[in-house]
Amino acid sequence: MKPNMKPNASELANQLRTQSAQPTACQSCASVLSTSDSHTSASSACASNQGIKQGVFISFEGCDKAGKSTHIKHISAALEQHGYKVVYVQEPGSTQLGAHIREIVKTCSEPLSAKAELMLFLAARAQLVDTVIRPALTQGCVxxxxxxxxxxxxxxxxxxxxxxxFIERCNAFVCDECVPDKTILLIPEGNPHEKFANELVNNEHDRMEREGVEFQQATLAGYHHIAQQYPQRIAIVHTASSKECTFKRVCEALSGLFPCLHHEELC
Structure with a gap:
């Protein structure tokens, strides 16, 4: 099943607050969810010490046009086939506030200062963590x-x-220890900047994408630096021309948390 790209976050949050049933997972993956202490981020910090169910938090990162949404759909479908309840979220978005902020940062005709832009993203993230991500994790969702x-x-x-x-300190305040258990950093094989430049031709793009190749180069360099800082959390996955090949690489990167993905094939 493909995740809803525009979820009704209010209904989702209410549903998650009242759910009590543990999602069924394949035996090998269930043991990882219940016994693994090798990652102490979202699955432990967000659940606190109240004996509540713990989920798994996976983030997908990368520059524009890296294929994040596509491979989230594939991984979501694979996990749901193995019995997991999967919750998809988008930044900024997936809450009413986040949807408004997304519209602002994508289409605002007035120039946004870098500081204003940062604060908008942080506000959307704070709302998303408190009203959607944390409740989902406490109910054992992925x-x-x-x-x-x-x-x-x-x-x-x-x-x-x-x-x-400074941004990392802001994130620490906003996320309140709700940190992904694993981050998949998607980077196109070959020259990712050339790929991005080619896609700019004769296509509609939002405000961020119109920043151009130099901005994308600086951003990608930043992602590489972040990956070096957090090698246990962040897995770099080089996307291939074949979606099947990339899917296998993503599954391999996540197989430590979900052994059921080890031999998964893209349908």
Whole structure:
């Protein structure tokens, strides 16, 4: 099943607050969810110490046109086939506030300062964590995020020239220890900047995408630096021309958390 790209977050949050049934997963993956202590981020911090169910939080990162949405759909479908309840979120978005902010940052005709842009993303993230991600994780769901905190460091930090260390402190406040268990950083094989430049020709693009190749180069360099800082959390996946090949690489990167994905094939 493909995740809803425009979820009704209010209904989702209410549903998650009242759910009590543990999602059924394949035996091998269920053991990882219940016993693994190798990752102490979302699955432990967000669940606190109240004996509540713990989910798994996966974020997908990368520059524009990297294929995040496509491969989130494939991984979501694969996990649902193995019995997991999957919740898809998008940044900014997936809440009413986030949807409004998304419209602003994508289409605003007035020039946004780098600081204003950062604060908008942080506000959307705070609302998303508190009203959707945390409730989903406490109910044992798998949360798949199309962008999360690393995007602000890469785009507003390395891309816009703001202090990455300051942005990380802002993220720590906004996310309140709700950190992805694993981050898939998608980078196209070959020359990703050439691929992006080719897609700019004769296509409609939002405000961020119109920033051009130099901005994307700085952002990608930022992503590489972040990956070096957090090698245990961030897995770099080079996307191939074949979706099947890329899907296998993503599954391999996630197989430590979900052994059922080890031999998964793209349908």
């Amino acid at each position: 949360v798949l995020a199309d962008r999360f905190m690393d995007s602000s460091v890469a785009y507003q930090g390395y891309g816009r020239g703001l202090d990455p260390a």
